[in-house]
Amino acid sequence: MRPDDPYSPEVRLRFANPVNALPLKGAYPVALSAAASMPGEICEIQFSAGIEHGRIAEIGFRALACPHVIAAADFLCSELRGLAVSAFATVWTNKLMAALSIPEEKTGRIFLLEDALTSLGEQYAAEHEMG
Amino acid sequence: MSADAIYLDYAAATPPAPEVQEFMQALLMSTGGTANAAATHLAGRQAARSIEIARGQLAELLHTTPGRLVFTSGATESDNLAIQGAAHARAHRGRHLVTMQTEHKAVSDTFRALEKAGFEVSWLPPDANGRLDERQLTAALRADTQLVSVMHVNNETGAIQDLAAIGAICRDRDVLFHTDAAQSVGKMDIDLSAVPVDLLSLTAHKFYGPQGIGALYIADRPGCQILPLMHGGGQERRLRPGTLPVHLVAGLGAAASLARQKMDDDHAHVSSLRARLWEGIRRVEGVRETLPESVCYPGILNVSVAGVEGESLLLALEPLCVASGSACNSQSGEPSHVLRALGLDDISIQSAIRFSFGRGTTAEHIEEAVRRYMQAVARLRDIAGDARAA
Secondary structure, three states: OOOOOOHHHHHHHHHHOOOOOOOOOOOOEEEEEEEEOOOOOOEEEEEEEEOOOOOEEEEEEEEOHHHHHHHHHHHHHHOOOEEHHHHHHOOOOOHHHHHOOHHHHHHHHHHEEEEEHHHHHHHHHHHHHHH | OOOOEEEOOOOOOOOOOOOHHHHHHHHHHHHHOOOOOOOOOOOHHHHHHHHHHHHHHHHHOOOOOOOOEEOOOOHHHHHHHHHHHHHHOOOOOEEEEEEEEEOOOOHHHHHHHHHOOOEEEEEEOOOOOOOOOOHHHHHHHHOOOOEEEOEOOOOOEEEEEEHHHHHHHHHHOOOEEEOOOOOOEEEEEEOOOOOOOOOOEEEHHHHOOOOOOOOEEEOOOOOOOOOOOOOOOOOHHHOOOOOOOOHHHHHHHHHHHHHHHHHHHHHHHHHHHHHHHHHHHHHOEEEEEOOOHHEEEEOOEEEEEEOOOHHHHHOOOOOOOOOEOOOHHHOOOOOOOHHOOOOOHHHHOOOOOOEOOOOOOOHHHHHHHHHHHHHHHHHHHHHHHHHOEE
């Protein structure tokens, strides 16, 4: 990252082409959706995931947010696809901050992504128990 | 600047005109251009002469006499010198001051510092067109009011204030009138022989001169006195001590001279560019022009748009170089106090973009700006999908 550029190359790349900024396509045995927003700020994030055999078969996001959050959501979707549902409960913030060189002042916004994923995990657990 | 950057931020800084650059370069190569103007030897006298020529050029632009102009480092220093200097010089007469909520930070922060020092400040709101309601001004003036400060052209919206009307009200009450004219000097005709302004701040880098040099006009009339902020030499009538940067002062003078010649053409040029840009981007759903051209200096177009996050919009617009809704506050990330005073909600403010144009802006730049703005808004709305706020 250039010292005069607030965005790392990874953030710029994912912001320019967020391949995972998509609605959920296809039918899955379990379809989940969760959103999170930051009060008083323009930062809203929504994840949709399709679950098959306890794994994240598909995941996409929507975001009305800053470039760091958009890039981080896109990165997360790429990382999560194919993992077990338990990955929703993983602590992602440190990995995201490091992988995308996100400035510290954006930490609160990155936590928001974790909040939304935690909700997905809780939803799955609730549906799984019910089912 | 990157080769493919499209510069649409002339309200922040104009590039020095080629004529100004050449003139300054030649001066820097000469002994007289680099000597201390306070020295009495030949080189010093040459430097002093360059400074007085520049003072004369600026005086011609403003329709005043050279002796009324004090060189400073820019408009921020001029604002501080005018406001603090006048407030302290007249403190024995009263400690009430008046300004607007939509002033540049250089003015509003100076007033806040004076509030902490025991002065009382009335902060007047703008009307729906960003202008000062003269009845409100009249009502705000008191027996102990000593100074009114209202900027000429707003740096974020382009709103123009009626200096003649405000000045007349102030003269009638024997109150000093200061205006920050950083956005209008060299772009609009300001006739200080006719308009009742007591103190006027300006900076060269807003009218194709160099950065780091500005001036303060001080009217020649009883009661119009200010105290210096700094001490240490006899330069600039002891109001602004310190060795003057000869090449910067001369560059300011050259830019002033050029501005006189080009003012009408420049105005017509930016007016046509603004109309073209607004005509293009008004097709975007939910876009809003903050103020109409009829009440603005046409070199500035401020727009906001629903359903888009401001920082992402700014990045998506690259390589357009534009200012965000926080404009001069962009480093703080705080929503613009100017747009807030105009009644815009925080969602609109954070998506606000200020486009500003100048001599180097072409019709092709505007076409590209329209294309990129439409594309950026559509793309960000697509990413937002259902998450999109109204």
